Every structure is written in C-alpha cells, then in structure tokens.
Amino acid sequence: MRMDKLTTTIKRQWLQEIAAGRKKIEYRAIKPYWTKRLKQVQRPFLLRLINGMQHKAPAITVRIDKVRKNTRRGDYELHIQTIVAVRNWDRRRERPYVQRREIEASELRLSILDNLHGRDRKFFTIDRQCQPRHLLAWG
Numbered sequence: 001m002r003m004d005k006l007t008t009t010i011k012r013q014w015l016q017e018i019a020a021g022r023k024k025i026e027y028r029a030i031k032p033y034w035t036k037r038l039k040q041v042q043r044p045f046l047l048r049l050i051n052g053m054q055h056k057a058p059a060i061t062v063r064i065d066k067v068r069k070n071t072r073r074g075d076y077e078l079h080i081q082t083i084v085a086v087r088n089w090d091r092r093r094e095r096p097y098v099q100r101r102e103i104e105a106s107e108l109r110l111s112i113l114d115n116l117h118g119r120d121r122k123f124f125t126i127d128r129q130c131q132p133r134h135l136l137a138w139g
Contacts (some may be wrong), residue, residue: 002018003042003045003046003061003063004040004041004042004045004046004122005041005042005045005046005047005048005061006037006041006045006046006047006048006126007027007047007048007050008047008048008050009049009050009051009053010026010049010050010051011050011051012051012058014026014049015049015051015060015089016094018049018060018062018080018083018091019060019089020091020094021083021105023080024079024080025060025077025078025079025080026047026049026064027073027075027076027077027078027080027133028075028076028078028079029074029076030034030069030074030076031077034076037105038067038076043063043064043065043066043067044063044065044081045063045064046062046063046064046084047062047063047064047078047080048060048061049061049062051096054106057088058087058088058089058096059085059086059087059088059089059096060083060086060087060089061083061085061086061087062080062081062082062083062084062085062137063080063081063082063083063084064079064080064081065079065081066076066079066081067079068076068079079135
C-alpha cells in the first residue's frame, strides 16, 4: 500500500529526540496551512522531517497513525507510530554525520589566509592525530 507523504522542517533538538525514540508526538500549530495539508492525506501517512534546507541535511521519515486536534493548546498532535528511515544522522552519537575529506596542505594554508582578513597571519597544518601544528608566522 502506497502512503501519502508530507515534508516539513524541524529543529535539530526535536529531530534528535525523535531519532532516539524519546519523542512520540510531533506538534504543529492549528493554522490554515496545516489544516489544508492534513486534510489532503489519508491516515496512516509518512511525515518527512528535515533539519535544514541543504542536500545533506539530517532527515527522518516517520509513520503517523493518528492526528489529534488539541484546541486547548492550539495545535495538531501527530502521533508517531514508527521510524521508517533516517538519513545523514548518527543514531548512536545522536548527531549529524560529519563529512570528512582530505585536503592538501596548500589548500589549508590558502583557506586560513582567506579567513584571517588582516589579523595576525599564521600557517598551520594538521598532523596525523588531527592536531594543529604551527608552521610559520609573520605579522
């Protein structure tokens, strides 16, 4: 069975709580925007929550089985049944995956020079233990 899917953004703190399984209800304000969107989908449906707008932003897709309108609080309660998919998120460390790449020493030197903008300029390199080592300084 193919389910409907909604996509929206979420703050990192709440994405972390949902991924860890500690947050079982996602709240959205009762506004015409959400009223219209929730009327267009049949339950259960998939809710894709993205932390940011970049291609590699952390995202989680959850299955929503129940939507409750809480007029007292002024929001919709989207009850999370299961986590369907997690993307660009380290569940063990509870943080986004760190993208590592190797760079040339000359590229690092240029990057540091570009970011100094007239301050005391110093060259650094990174040794095998990822510790900065001072190479040259002038000022």
